[in-house]
Amino acid sequence: MVSRVPEFDQVLPKDQRSALAERHGQVLSRAAVADPGSEIKLWDCVNQSWSKPIPTYETQAIMQQMGYRCSACAFVGFGQDAREVEAHVLGPGGVFDKMVSHKGAHAIPSTDANGRNAFVCSACGTKMISPSRVEMHIDSIRNAFHAHRGRVTAQFIRLYSQFPSAPHILGETVITGDDE
Ligand SMILES: [Zn+2]
Numbered sequence: 001m002v003s004r005v006p007e008f009d010q011v012l013p014k015d016q017r018s019a020l021a022e023r024h025g026q027v028l029s030r031a032a033v034a035d036p037g038s039e040i041k042l043w044d045c046v047n048q049s050w051s052k053p054i055p056t057y058e059t060q061a062i063m064q065q066m067g068y069r070c071s072a073c074a075f076v077g078f079g080q081d082a083r084e085v086e087a088h089v090l091g092p093g094g095v096f097d098k099m100v101s102h103k104g105a106h107a108i109p110s111t112d113a114n115g116r117n118a119f120v121c122s123a124c125g126t127k128m129i130s131p132s133r134v135e136m137h138i139d140s141i142r143n144a145f146h147a148h149r150g151r152v153t154a155q156f157i158r159l160y161s162q163f164p165s166a167p168h169i170l171g172e173t174v175i176t177g178d179d180e
């Protein structure tokens, strides 16, 4: 098995990766200063990849970490509350809300802080270096919306395991769609 560090930039939409990277960072930065002779990697069940090396004395606690993940994407709430996933899908700034606010969105020419050419999203003002980047931003919002149509659940899972495995769902709360 090839080990690698999770690459959050590639896995998660921008607004989700910061919180997740921060949480992982808290765990993994402590791991970085520990004795490299007694570290192991754990399987990140959400991103389906190996973590950075973690000191063996920390692994027991990390293995206990639980969270609700969105069944439609890689979003994870760490508060052990299904309402975090509900807010991610249905709340202000969530997947559905962004779709509504980005109806008819397009790139508008602008300038960055240094006076160079830039483009902003007409819906949310996010600044990018090219019109195609703005289109990608709008596409990602549209794609996220489509991925969350139908039945979406908050799945309560253990976040790490010792061996590669699919997330083991310990509990499930329906966010949208049918109960069955
Ligand atoms: Zn989601």
Ligand SMILES: [Zn+2]
Pocket (backbone or CB within 6 Å): 102, 105, 121, 122, 123, 124, 125, 126, 137
């Ligand atoms: Zn936007």
